[in-house]
Amino acid sequence: MMYLSDILDGLAFTELQGSADVEITSVTFDSRKVEPGSLFVAVKGTLVDGHDYIDQAIKSGAIAIICEDLPARTVAEVDFLMVADSGKALSIVAANFYGQPSEKLKLVGVTGTNGKTTVATLLYQLFRDLGYKCGLLSTVENQVNGTVIPSTHTTPDPIELNSLLAEMVEQGCDYCFMEVSSHAIAQHRIANLVFSGGIFTNLTHDHLDYHKTFDSYLKAKKAFFDGLPKTAFALTNSDDKNGNVMLQNTQAHKKTYGLKTMADYKARILENQFEGLLLHIDSEEVWFKMVGTFNAYNLLAVYATAMLLDQDKAKVLTSLSKLTGAEGRFEYIVAPNKVIGIVDYAHTPDAVQNVLSTIHDIRKGNEKVITVIGCGGDRDKTKRPIMARVASEWSDKVILTADNPRTEDPGQIIKDMEEGVDPAFKRHAVSIVDRREAIKTACMLANPGDIILVAGKGHEKYQEINGVKNHFDDMEELEEQFKLLS
Numbered sequence: 001m002m003y004l005s006d007i008l009d010g011l012a013f014t015e016l017q018g019s020a021d022v023e024i025t026s027v028t029f030d031s032r033k034v035e036p037g038s039l040f041v042a043v044k045g046t047l048v049d050g051h052d053y054i055d056q057a058i059k060s061g062a063i064a065i066i067c068e069d070l071p072a073r074t075v076a077e078v079d080f081l082m083v084a085d086s087g088k089a090l091s092i093v094a095a096n097f098y099g100q101p102s103e104k105l106k107l108v109g110v111t112g113t114n115g116k117t118t119v120a121t122l123l124y125q126l127f128r129d130l131g132y133k134c135g136l137l138s139t140v141e142n143q144v145n146g147t148v149i150p151s152t153h154t155t156p157d158p159i160e161l162n163s164l165l166a167e168m169v170e171q172g173c174d175y176c177f178m179e180v181s182s183h184a185i186a187q188h189r190i191a192n193l194v195f196s197g198g199i200f201t202n203l204t205h206d207h208l209d210y211h212k213t214f215d216s217y218l219k220a221k222k223a224f225f226d227g228l229p230k231t232a233f234a235l236t237n238s239d240d241k242n243g244n245v246m247l248q249n250t251q252a253h254k255k256t257y258g259l260k261t262m263a264d265y266k267a268r269i270l271e272n273q274f275e276g277l278l279l280h281i282d283s284e285e286v287w288f289k290m291v292g293t294f295n296a297y298n299l300l301a302v303y304a305t306a307m308l309l310d311q312d313k314a315k316v317l318t319s320l321s322k323l324t325g326a327e328g329r330f331e332y333i334v335a336p337n338k339v340i341g342i343v344d345y346a347h348t349p350d351a352v353q354n355v356l357s358t359i360h361d362i363r364k365g366n367e368k369v370i371t372v373i374g375c376g377g378d379r380d381k382t383k384r385p386i387m388a389r390v391a392s393e394w395s396d397k398v399i400l401t402a403d404n405p406r407t408e409d410p411g412q413i414i415k416d417m418e419e420g421v422d423p424a425f426k427r428h429a430v431s432i433v434d435r436r437e438a439i440k441t442a443c444m445l446a447n448p449g450d451i452i453l454v455a456g457k458g459h460e461k462y463q464e465i466n467g468v469k470n471h472f473d474d475m476e477e478l479e480e481q482f483k484l485l486s
């Protein structure tokens with residue numbers, strides 16, 4: 001049994017009416033999920049204002065309301081608590097409601113533009129292999145020690161987040177590795193969690209629709225490190241231009257990793273091939289199954305984290321050398337006629353550049369590179385022409401197509417992309433709106449040995465059009481087409 005007074009610890013509020021001694025059945029910020037006895041937290045969102053749904057919440061049985069502004073009509077039996085920031089308040093009461101689960105395991109957060117899913121997944125796989133019970137919160141999926149729970153966000157909302165952490169504690173997990181998105185930091189989804197460590201991967205162009213400027217995107221990421229406790233470690237990529245900025249104001253133990261600059265944890269690439277990476281890492285030479293320079297960074301970040309968490313070096317390197325990371329990240333298949341198909345979640349200019357330069361570095365000869373790429377609707381429009389430019393400059397042929405159009409016209413998204421293709425590369429580029437047709441055309445154009453990169457959707461099993469998610473799987477499409485190539 002949980003009383004309102006039990007879940008207000010750490011919350012600065014003014015109580016206007018009612019009594020904190022009411023029993024709370026659930027906490028929610030969505031009036032549609034209110035049930036009798038719920039505490040409803042009214043949050044000002046990006047589309048609508050949760051305060052407009054207070055009446056609805058009360059009708060559905062809410063017994064207490066947390067809000068920033070008092071509604072015109074209040075109800076005597078309902079407790080109203082006024083706070084300065086409902087988003088922050090939501091995180092505080094959610095953590096209290098679920099018994100502060102982040103304090104009961106070692107929680108490690110990964111932030112940065114690219115590489116979060118890869119690093120968090122590798123850590124989860126590594127620590128399970130080392131014998132620990134673990135949890136994972138990621139874009140691809142959430143996991144509680146092997147049990148998969150589908151994920152809808154890179155970082156869940158505070159209620160789902162704390163409820164998943166509580167489940168991990170219940171199942172006896174020692175660690176949880178989670179992605180920390182910039183949206184989550186800005187919306188205080190992670191406020192009030194107790195982290196044992198934070199990892200920074202890199203910062204490049206993304207999400208400017210939401211953060212408006214690169215500087216405010218940077219500040220959002222930095223806020224995660226600013227908020228880490230003294231007992232935590234803060235591990236940054238010292239080769240990234242903003243790597244050290246992240247640690248400027250943190251009180252956590254500062255640690256660095258890098259391939260080029262001075263760092264606490266260093267590695268050097270000895271071989272970079274389709275079959276994997278040979279790294280000189282912390283005085284050892286080890287083969288890994290992961291491909292490309294960007295994965296050398298991811299592997300080094302994971303290795304450094306394992307060291308900071310006091311794991312045995314030899315065991316860590318042996319285990320890491322076997323791992324292949326997350327689904328839909330540089331996954332490849334080979335057709336009977338030796339055409340190679342790669343599915344990769346590259347959906348930022350930097351990721352597209354990284355994956356294509358990796359393909360260039362590791363191809364055996366002069367095989368053609370054919371890239372199929374689109375950009376998501378209702379997301380950062382400014383990255384569209386840049387992604388198309390990078391793709392056309394680094395490919396022998398590029399097919400611009402739809403990604404998740406969401407509520408936008410896919411033809412218009414492709415037009416935005418076309419703007420970025422330099423005239424010198426125009427002859428390399430064609431536009432085919434239908435993604436299935438685009439993949440099919442790439443397969444028809446490929447000769448034995450050529451490489452087809454299908455970028456942007458990685459693990460996604462759907463294409464979202466006007467709020468409907470239709471089944472679509474890049475790898476499945478390639479497999480179908482590859483059956484016909486002999």
Ligand SMILES: CC(=O)N[C@H]1[C@@H](OP(=O)(O)OP(=O)(O)OC[C@H]2O[C@@H](n3ccc(=O)[nH]c3=O)[C@H](O)[C@@H]2O)O[C@H](CO)[C@@H](O)[C@@H]1O[C@H](C)C(=O)N[C@@H](C)C(=O)N[C@H](CCC(=O)O)C(=O)O
Nearest residue numbers: 029030031043045046047048050053153154155157181183
């Ligand atoms: C732009 C954005 O980030 N939106 C997120 C945000 O919603 P919001 O506050 O803007 O919601 P809103 O629709 O304006 O509603 C405001 C409030 O009114 C409430 N409401 C609304 C309607 C109603 O009938 N009753 C009601 O109570 C809502 O529950 C909400 O509390 O907070 C919600 C709860 O956490 C999120 O589900 C929602 O994610 C939307 C669906 C989304 O697409 N988010 C993406 C952009 C996102 O968060 N991506 C990041 C990063 C991706 C990455 O780089 O990996 C992620 O972490 O996944």
Ligand SMILES: Nc1ncnc2c1ncn2[C@@H]1O[C@H](COP(=O)(O)OP(=O)(O)OP(=O)(O)O)[C@@H](O)[C@H]1O
Nearest residue numbers: 113114115116117118139294329344345346351355
């Ligand atoms: N360390 C890295 N540096 C740059 N690019 C990377 C790095 N790791 C992965 N990538 C590229 O970015 C893509 C996405 O990787 P990943 O899913 O690990 O990133 P993410 O940060 O979780 O992305 P999201 O913001 O969507 O959650 C990969 O498919 C690859 O092309």
Ligand SMILES: N[C@H](CCC[C@H](N)C(=O)O)C(=O)O
Nearest residue numbers: 347375376379403404456457
């Ligand atoms: N986590 C990223 C995913 C982008 C994936 C791409 N397929 C798209 O739909 O834009 C985002 O929310 O921006």
Ligand SMILES: [Mg+2]
Nearest residue numbers: 116117139154
């Ligand atoms: Mg991710």
